Amino acid sequence: MKILVAVKRAIDYNVKARPKADGSGVELANVKMSMNPFDEIAVEEAIRLQEAGKAGEIVAVSIGPAACQETLRTAMAMGADRGVLVQSDDEVQPLAVAKLLKAIVDREQPGLVICGKQAIDDDSNQTGQMLAGLLGWAQGTFACNVTPEGDTLAVKREVDGGLQSITLKLPAVVTADLRLNEPRYVKLPNIMKAKKKPLDTFAPADLGVDITPRLKTVKVAEPAARAGGVKVADVQELVAKLRNEAKVI
């Protein structure tokens, strides 16, 4: 079974994101970027399935500017066999990403697609679901455990209030949650080897996909600063403030 893993280049999780002065987006100039941590978990899961003899080739796909090559090299240094970059300097929104991934799936014919459950930059949490919808495949989102059983896949999902166990018919789309695994450290010789692994590049037009954004970003701003607390003298004052200032009672 071939596995396709989608990896996004996102602002590094250590970086404190800051809106641009004009509110048009998040400041990314010279800011450290790295693979979306949930996608790292997705790559790790694919590799573990391969190491367990449950998967064949692992293809990592990224969509975005040329710098996404680095993200693909990281995935290949972890253990993915080859990379596919759909290169675009334009904004790609979740629906466009899902359509592009579908086009790659049509070409590659994997038995399983693993994505991160969401990217830590825009927190959309849409791509995996949209992709499954477009493909007409089963989906197992927020996965914390994945076990292939013949032509089905047992998935444990993290849902509100507990875990849900489901069985998916393959081919399927799985999105990785935090507790699925802990990604490995990349080893230096593997980084070197990853430089020699194959990486194909497409333009969205090559795949016949229109990536025109459907959503418009109105403004990106920091959350309002929290006002400091005040001490109240007695219960009467507290009640008065809750009623008259906070207007909650």
Place this chain on the structure above:
Amino acid sequence: MERESMEFDVVIVGGGPSGLACAIRLRQLAAERGEDLSVCLIEKGSEIGAHILSGAVMEPRALNELLPDWAAQGAPLNTPVTDDRFMFLTQSRAVRLPTPPQMENHGNFIVSLGNVCRWLGTQAESLGVDIYPGFAAAEVLFHDDGSVKGVATGDMGRAKDGSEGPNFAPGMELHARQTIFAEGCRGSLTKSLFERFKLRDGVDPQVYGIGIKELWEVQPDRHHQGQVTHTIGWPMDTQTYGGSWEYHLEDNLVSIGFVVGLNYSNPWISPFDEMQRFKTHPAVRETFAGARRVSYGARAISAGGFQAIPKLTFPGGLLVGDTAGFLNLPKIKGSHTAMKSGMTAAEAVFDLLTTGDKAGKEAVEYPTRLQTTWLWDELYRVRNIKPSFHWGLWPAVAYSALDTYLFRGKAPWTFHHHPDHESLKPAAECQPIDYPKPDGVLTFDKLSSVFLSNTNHEEDQPCHLTLRDPTVPTKLNLPVYAGPEQRFCPAGVYEYVGAVGSQELRINAQNCVHCKTCDIKDPSQNINWVTPEGGGGPNYPNM
């Protein structure tokens, strides 16, 4: 323990200006002479530039020599210095002084040195240098004959107690015919090499300063692109070496910082709080009205100059950049000399390796050649200025003028340095300092500052701030010096906790911004800074 190993012709430890310039020059020479020379550079930061912090005004002299077409190649030197101001501050006033000749910046550029390094990194990679960020050199390896064989990267995935965690990955041995240490000020491996090869015998002790930097996005009407201001005086007393910078970069960004000489004697001094207090000066604060602080960080610098340059070579390796100490203090610049030392080392190493020499030889040509370059002359001429500050601010300013204008740096004497860690006086003999409370708008506390350095360390790993003797903090540092590490650390790593009388030192190693001040200033040299897991530490953007 069995570790994998890889072989290279040259391994460079550290991806700052000196290491990158060295790597680039080596590959340029290899291409020119049709030789194949493998060059590997490792960097403890998560990416090239992540741990680089500098003012910075850059003198492009070395860059012009290394990559003459840097402008066409898109080097981020975007802001020529247009205006140079040198001020003396009293508590409420600012008096403009004539700019000393070393501090004239015509032809220089205001840059983010981190971004310059990011760019140098791409240049090096395109020349065929193998660059591996996120890997810290944790150990020097030796051949049986005692010469340097290479370095080992640190283990990844060790738990706090030293045991192997589930994702444990042992370090790698990187073997090289020549290993070049470009660790920056107070390199942890360099420190061990000083001892092993007695590289500091017969030279002055290195002395240091700590620079604390903030990057601000200011209102457009407060921004004067290309303006450079330096101050001396307030809030430092005349016996403490210190001063500030304020540089106006592109895009309404202003770099502001304060340097305190680490030979200060009053253990109550907190360089971080001096920086915060400095910003409240009426001549300083107006720039920051309505502004937003976007980044924070700190780094020690070597200030010893000429008389503190150690022996630079040893069998199998050598030192370049600020780990050797090529900073020109009166000029407050070291990136040009760092690069020049790296380039000169590259030339010597290239000749050594291509004349059939085997591993373990000493590149003795490197210091010989360095002595014929402008770097040596430049550092020689300013050698007496920093030590003259031992007499206090005004005698030093007077002497520096005399030394510069009359003797032109060629006075027939050389003043000497004293080690910084010996200068602290007992707290009881010194005046405690009452620093103003931060207002959260212009001035801040340490924790909200460290937050903006984007620093992070995997929590479950052995503490990288090691104590030679764990009893020293409570036996010496706290009772005699009132716990100076709480104040000289700019990142809130050291805290004494517990009830008075039974206090203990807590080390919040995750906060560390890798400035190395604790390793330098601890009065009994009890703190030994070692590399944490690779990729840990600050993630400075545009610093």
